[in-house]
Amino acid sequence: MQDEDIFGKNNLGHQKYKLNKTVDNNWIESSYGKYSWIRNTPEDESTEFLGASLTNFKLKFVGFLIIFISVILFGKVFYLQIVKGKEYIAMAETNRIRQVPILAERGVIYDRNQKALVGNAPNFYLALVPNDLPKDGVARAEAIKKIADIANLLPQEIEEQLSAFKSYNYQSIPIKNDISYEQAVYFEILNNTYPAIQVKTGLQREYSIPESMSHIIGYLRKITKDDLENDKSYLPVDDIGKSGVEAQYESVLRGEYGKQQIEVDAIGKEVNVLAKKDPIRGSDIIISIDSDFQNKVQTILQKHLRAHGLSRGSVIISDVSNGEIISMVSSPAYDNNLFSGKLSVDDYKKLIENPNKPLFNRSISGEYPSGSTIKPVFAVAALEENIITEKTNFRSSGGIKVGEWFFPDWKIGGHGLTNVRKAIAESVNTFFYIIGGGLLDNTLQNFTFEGLGVAKLADYAKKFGLSAKLGIDLPSESEGFLPSKEWKERVKKESWYIGDTYHLAIGQGDLLVTPLQVNFFTLAFANGGTLYQPHILKTIMEQDGSAIVNEPIVLNKNFISQKNINIIRQGLRDSVLYGSSRALSDLSVEVAGKTGTAEWRTNKTPHAWFTGFAPYDNPKIAITVLIEEGGEGSQTAVPIAKEILWWYFNM
Known part of the structure; x- marks a missing residue:
């Protein structure tokens, strides 16, 4: 049978041909090739088809997958564009504009x-x-x-x-x-x-x-x-x-x-x-420092240190009327230019490992026993508390014996009858043992004379600025230290004895002060009883031409009567006229002051102190000298003060 031309021009039978709907419900393609169109007869339903079978489940799965991926992509785009958009724009701008x-x-x-x-x-x-x-x-x-x-x-x-x-x-x-x-x-x-x-x-x-x-x-x-x-x-x-x-x-x-x-x-x-x-x-x-005077003070200090084979010390000179620091030398020192971009690791190591600690500012950070420089503070405390008067005398016969313990004067045989002015001038230990700790009878149970006691000694020391930072405008100021009964019991696990009070009263034992603190309680005696805050800054010069002046700050005033201040001042002047500071008596300017010899270790030489002011009748400056391991204050510290005072008032 000859094949029929189903797309023939004259074939009227094409109306009987149609797409097999039954088959196409389950197939993508009905066939492939010449006979895509077939008669819709039952026997033709077995025709073979080419393609991929997709069930309803598979279609749903593929659809879900497409939706899921779309959501993820949309979420990522939202996160990048909306949530992090500003950040990424900023990062892009940072890469381009800086x-x-x-x-x-x-x-x-x-x-x-x-x-x-x-x-x-x-x-x-x-x-x-x-x-x-x-x-x-x-x-x-x-x-x-x-x-x-x-x-x-x-x-x-x-x-x-x-x-x-x-x-x-x-x-x-x-x-x-x-x-x-x-x-x-x-x-x-x-x-x-x-x-x-x-x-x-x-x-x-x-x-x-x-x-x-x-x-x-x-x-x-x-x-x-x-x-x-x-x-x-x-x-x-x-x-x-x-x-x-x-x-x-x-x-x-x-x-x-x-x-x-x-x-x-x-x-x-x-x-x-x-x-x-x-x-x-x-x-x-x-700043308040006079650099030419500062340079001279350093020269004088170093000359005397070399003469004694020493290297460590401090000198402070302040203006008694406002607390300005005019000169402050700490020896040894260092070259600031070393730190200006050129300091090597080796050079820095040499500085920090130097046993004399040149980076350490002894004037404000060093803490030392005060020695006898503290005696004017405790003398005026006894006057204020009416424990003594200007005329009160105690006999100094070489020291005080308490049981098996002996507390000596520095002068063998003692100083004889001693009032408060003589006690300051000659630095009589016995006088300060008595006004500080009192006198016990032979039973050691009762006082024949009751002194200030440790609490009042500490109270007056604090009034003069001890055991606290004075607030100088420099970093690393130290507080010093005042011992107490409670401290000794808590830290040393020991009771406080009368001997501890005796030691405190003469500036020994656990008491520690800074040279700055000594200078400023001296300043308070010099100016009539006002304790200023020490300061270095004098004026800030703003770029608009205006000036901000650093006004003096008063830490304490009117806490000692003028009468008692004057008694102490007279004792300090007597120290120069006939006492431990008499080497200063031939200066053209009248000086008042107090020496100190501070023991700090039994096998080490004591530290040497001098603190004073000048002129006596109209004080301008207070001066404090500390020489580490310098021995007697009168022998080591006083000559340094003398040369500095001569230069200041004569040059």
Whole structure:
């Protein structure tokens, strides 16, 4: 039978052909080839079909999968575009537009005569922007090796610095300060290969001062990670005051950042400056120190120290009318310029391991037994408490015996009948044993004379500023220490005995004071009974031309009667006229003062003290000298005070 042409032009039977609906319900394609259209007859339902079978379950699964993936993709797009959009835009802008700080020039420090002590000198320093270093590990290591070779550093030193500031990926991280001009040129050339390299011009602190000023002025150091965490206003490239006035007045001296907005290309190179705000220079300050006088005090102190084979001491001179520090020398000292970008690890190690501790400011941080310098404080306490009068006498026969213990005078055989003025002038221990601890009868159970006792001794010492920081405007001031019954029982697990009170009354035992505290209770006797807060700052000079004057602060006043102050002043003058300070009696200016010899270890030489004021009738200054292991105050400390006083009032 000849095949029929089902698409024939004249074939009228094509109406009987249709797509087999029964079969197509389960197939994608009915057939493949010539006979796609068939007669709808039962026998043809067995025709073979080509294609893939899809059940209802499979269709639903595929649909669910498509919807699930779409939701995930939509969620991710939403998270990136909406939730994190601003952050990623900011990151993109950071890659293209960066805000670069412009450091402010630090303020200048002047002495009381407006002589510049500290200025700023231009220098180069090397910095790196971590984000602009090669991302490939090998290429990064190669870049750091090249940088280290030029900077005379080890690669690990650079890595350690970058690691310390790893959260500042887009900031300039300082690598080496005060690089040479030649190094700067090499780094600028290398910047064409490694845009992370930045050669910056900065201002290095320049100290034109003698070493005697080092503890007062202090120094700057590159900021540390801890500093940055404590104060978010700083950046890794900052220098920060670490000691002295530089640290105390950091916020005044540092000024305010400027900033400029720059555009960078894909590899981090600057292509355009978009905006700029100039920095505001730090304020200048005038301090109370007379630098010429300070230099002379240092020269005198060092001359006498060398003559005695010693190296450690302190001298403080203050203005009795307001608490200004005119001179404050702590020996030994150090060169501030060592810290101005050039201090090596070895040099720093030498400083901190030096047994004489040149970085230690003995004048405000050193704590020593006061020796007899404390006696005027306890004498006026006895007068105030009416335990004695100006005419009260006790016999000094060489010491006091309490049971098996003997508490001696310094003078063999004693000083004879002694009133309060003589007790101060000749530093009579027996007198102070009695007014401090009292006298016991032979049974050692009852007092024949009742003294102040440890509580009142401590109370008056505190009124004069002991056992607390006076509040000088320098870091690291110490408090000193006043022992008490409770302290001894708690710490030493021992009872308090009358002998402990005797020791306290003459400035021995566990009592500790700073040279600054001794100078300022001397100042209070000099000016008639006002205890000022010591201060170094005199004036802040603002950039707009205005001045902020540092007004005196009174810590205590009117706590001692003028009558009793005058009695003590007379005793201090007697000390110069015929007592332990008589070497000062031939000066052209009338001086009042008190020596001290402070025992601190049984196998060590005592510390030597002198504290006093001048002129006697119209006091201008108070002076305190401490010489560590100097022996007798009259032999070591007084000659130093004498030469300083002569220079101050005659030159």
